Amino acid sequence: MTAAAVARVRRARAADLPDVARLAAEHAAYEGAPPPPADLASRLERLLFGTENPRLRCFVAELNDGPVIGYASCAPEVSTWDGAEYLHMDCLFLRDRHRGLKVGPMLVDAVVTEARVLGLGQVQWQTPPWNTDAIRFYDRLGAQAKEKRRYSLPVD
Secondary structure (H helix, E strand, C coil): CCHHHHEEEEECCHHHHHHHHHHHHHHHHHCCCCCCCCCHHHHHHHHHHCCCCCCCEEEEEEECCCCEEEEEEEEEEEECCCCEEEEEEEEEEECHHHCCCCHHHHHHHHHHHHHHHCCCCCEECCCCCCCHHHHHHHHHHCCCCCCCCCCCCCCC
16 A cells, blocks of 8 residues: 555644644755744744634645645745736645655645635746756646746845
8 A cells, every 4th residue: 555545635733833843844954945943833833823814824744644744835925927816835845755655746736726715726836956856746747847046035
């Protein structure tokens, strides 16, 4: 039996936040980025559960009601060029040993379903150009890539 046969994807609950924070730290390390802040779980709690209509959404993948093995997070954004909103998938991450087992498509499907529920016609995301495994995965899904470089500017 494959992991996908016993895996399920569901909306994250507050009790999942320590696992999501650990996965986010693993994700950052995988991409060679600085680690998330130590209080990430409480920050995510505010973003996910702090209002009646939270902007951030998060889905987790787990095995047989067991450990959380991956997550996807997303939030509505606006495209000026399209004059429309879309759902931005900020993170998609699975632990190494669970990649290639059809769990990734389950997480992407949850994000796509959320876009439909919100009445949004598109999901967008980005991945580093060196992440060839992710690029192959996204290509297999039928996604189309646009080359861009992502910048950030501290406001402090």
